[in-house]
Amino acid sequence: MNHQTKIVPVLIVGGGPVGLSLALSLARHDIDSLLVEKHQGRTEHPRARGVSMRSMELFQQWGNITELLKYEFPKEAIRFIWSESLQGNEITRVEIKNIKQYSHGDLGASFVTQDCVELYLQETLNEHPNAQIEYSKEMVSFEEEADGVTVRLLDRKNDKEEIVKTKFLIAADGARSPTRKQLGIEMQGPDSLGQFCNVFCEFDISEWTSSRPSIGYFFTDPKIISRSLFMAYGKNRWIFGMRFAADNTRDDFTDDYCLNEIRRVLDLPNMAIKIINKNFWSMAAQIAQQYRKGRVLLVGDAAHRMPPTGGLGMNTGIADAHNLAWKLAFILNHQLNDNLLDSYFDERAPVAKRNIEWSIQNAKRFAEIAQAIHSGNNEKLKIKLQEQQANLNYEGLDLGYIYHSNAILSENNETMSVLPGKYVPTTLPGSRAPYVKLVKNGKTISTLDLFEKEFVLLLGSDGYEWQAAAEQLVKSILFPIKIYRVANHGDLIDVDNQWHQVYEITTTGAVLVRPDGHVAWRSQSIVGEPVEVLRNVFGLYPLHYSQEFPLKNAGTP
Numbered sequence: 188m189n190h191q192t193k194i195v196p197v198l199i200v201g202g203g204p205v206g207l208s209l210a211l212s213l214a215r216h217d218i219d220s221l222l223v224e225k226h227q228g229r230t231e232h233p234r235a236r237g238v239s240m241r242s243m244e245l246f247q248q249w250g251n252i253t254e255l256l257k258y259e260f261p262k263e264a265i266r267f268i269w270s271e272s273l274q275g276n277e278i279t280r281v282e283i284k285n286i287k288q289y290s291h292g293d294l295g296a297s298f299v300t301q302d303c304v305e306l307y308l309q310e311t312l313n314e315h316p317n318a319q320i321e322y323s324k325e326m327v328s329f330e331e332e333a334d335g336v337t338v339r340l341l342d343r344k345n346d347k348e349e350i351v352k353t354k355f356l357i358a359a360d361g362a363r364s365p366t367r368k369q370l371g372i373e374m375q376g377p378d379s380l381g382q383f384c385n386v387f388c389e390f391d392i393s394e395w396t397s398s399r400p401s402i403g404y405f406f407t408d409p410k411i412i413s414r415s416l417f418m419a420y421g422k423n424r425w426i427f428g429m430r431f432a433a434d435n436t437r438d439d440f441t442d443d444y445c446l447n448e449i450r451r452v453l454d455l456p457n458m459a460i461k462i463i464n465k466n467f468w469s470m471a472a473q474i475a476q477q478y479r480k481g482r483v484l485l486v487g488d489a490a491h492r493m494p495p496t497g498g499l500g501m502n503t504g505i506a507d508a509h510n511l512a513w514k515l516a517f518i519l520n521h522q523l524n525d526n527l528l529d530s531y532f533d534e535r536a537p538v539a540k541r542n543i544e545w546s547i548q549n550a551k552r553f554a555e556i557a558q559a560i561h562s563g564n565n566e567k568l569k570i571k572l573q574e575q576q577a578n579l580n581y582e583g584l585d586l587g588y589i590y591h592s593n594a595i596l597s598e599n600n601e602t603m604s605v606l607p608g609k610y611v612p613t614t615l616p617g618s619r620a621p622y623v624k625l626v627k628n629g630k631t632i633s634t635l636d637l638f639e640k641e642f643v644l645l646l647g648s649d650g651y652e653w654q655a656a657a658e659q660l661v662k663s664i665l666f667p668i669k670i671y672r673v674a675n676h677g678d679l680i681d682v683d684n685q686w687h688q689v690y691e692i693t694t695t696g697a698v699l700v701r702p703d704g705h706v707a708w709r710s711q712s713i714v715g716e717p718v719e720v721l722r723n724v725f726g727l728y729p730l731h732y733s734q735e736f737p738l739k740n741a742g743t744p
């Protein structure tokens with residue numbers, strides 16, 4: 188056996204959308220990382236298709252999303268349709284709205300498949316030499332020591348073992364997370380709410396779909412129940428979904444069986460079909476009891492598993508990665524102690540729990556809609572469709588959650604800005620700082636463009652006292668802070684005269700926004716002694732130099 192030892196500040200296990208997002212976010216904070224993925228390359232199965240507004244916002248910050256938008260589903264198909272069968276009568280439909288006013292003015296959620304998202308993330312990552320990706324490398328085991336984690340990898344190309352020493356090991360290794368298992372962290376919630384086989388395939392049914400395009404068809408004919416059809420990226424590409432019957436095993440879903448089943452369900456016995464690949468998955472609703480043990484942290488499906496009815500699993504994971512990246516970066520770059528990492532579970536687990544619950548409710552409603560159609564209960568159908576319409580338009584859930592942790596100076600216990608289905612912009616501490624159009628150095632920008640690498644203290648147009656106090660204090664703190672006064676003639680120009688109202692402060696108020704774009708603290712007007720108030724606020728992020736974290740960048744011993 189040949190042992191090589193690498194040293195890297197962050198080792199990410201798993202090259203799915205969440206691992207790639209974390210590597211990208213870390214790279215943008217100048218943190219070196221190594222991502223290892225046991226497969227030879229990215230997934231070739233479409234899996235997720237719904238990309239939330241928040242994920243799109245982050246993608247826009249991380250790279251050129253026009254490349255990603257090339258793969259978007261056609262706008263006229265963004266709906267679900269219930270019909271007796273592919274060729275049978277339409278029963279009903281649910282339109283999925285594309286709300287755009289909350290994010291950079293013109294950015295909304297998107298329907299684009301996970302393989303295309305991963306392609307976008309990987310290509311964007313290629314622009315960052317400080318992020319390495321190694322395929323065919325499997326994490327086999329790890330051991331935590333006082334100053335880091337030693338990880339054993341297997342290079343599957345040549346069967347050789349490698350050793351990597353890292354400051355933080357991040358498990359982005361999916362629902363069955365071997366890292367989580369080695370840590371002995373238990374999952375809470377049901378492990379299997381159903382087994383499914385999704386066949387990614389190519390066939391031409393445009394004769395029936397072009398008059399009623401849809402990203403998903405649900406069939407109500409009892410002979411073809413528990414089969415559905417979902418659009419995938421590419422001409423004539425579809426995902427044919429099959430739920431296991433009680434006595435099914437994976438072995439039943441041979442290519443021949445799948446081909447026959449697709450032809451039977453679509454009532455097209457002679458149709459040419461090309462199977463591209465298959466994906467077996469189980470619907471689960473689980474959350475890890477903890478997201479961290481020492482220097483090992485869980486993100487994405489490794490930390491939570493949710494039914495795909497809601498389109499939230501990948502999106503929740505991407506937001507986990509974004510929440511964690513700046514904290515790791517601040518600890519590594521500014522040699523803070525790692526207490527800040529305690530906030531990761533406190534902030535992200537409630538979001539995952541709510542998203543799991545929401546996805547379960549959606550799954551139940553899909554079943555109730557089918558029942559109402561079968562029993563001819565039109566009154567119930569109307570109610571359930573209305574509910575489902577609201578639930579497929581979940582901008583409140585996506586943008587309106589409010590964190591509570593040791594990294595936020597909370598004002599109350601609210602965990603949502605209003606309702607999951609409705610987003611109401613707010614600057615309650617813990618919330619995502621809202622979008623407002625501003626002008627900086629003659630250029631139109633969004634408030635969201637300001638938040639990534641440093642803390643940002645936004646001051647009302649008369650916020651001179653805060654400004655003087657903050658400028659006095661920043662000299663003695665280690666992490667970077669930018670200070671802006673927002674006014675008609677300020678550092679940031681409030682072109683539409685909206686900022687004070689949307690940011691819920693008077694002209695003497697102040698809002699501190701973290702690098703992840705969440706509000707850490709606000710004061711609606713001037714209060715107390717500004718230097719003392721701000722000293723207390725900045726004290727949230729302890730500035731202890733730590734001997735435990737002397738290492739910043741990667742190297743080979």
Ligand SMILES: Cc1cc2nc3c(=O)[nH]c(=O)nc-3n(C[C@H](O)[C@H](O)[C@H](O)COP(=O)(O)OP(=O)(O)OC[C@H]3O[C@@H](n4cnc5c(N)ncnc54)[C@H](O)[C@@H]3O)c2cc1C
Nearest residue numbers: 201203205225235236237326360361487488498500501502
């Ligand atoms: C049918 C379906 C539809 C869905 N639709 C949506 C949707 O519309 N929107 C949405 O947000 N989510 C959706 N999801 C959920 C989404 O697919 C997952 O949440 C997402 O893939 C999780 O990403 P991840 O990076 O955490 O894990 P994964 O994508 O599972 O990636 C984990 C990676 O880790 C690798 N790995 C595992 N062990 C090791 C090891 N020991 N060493 C190295 N590598 C390892 C694996 O090979 C894998 O590539 C859907 C899921 C399904 C099944």
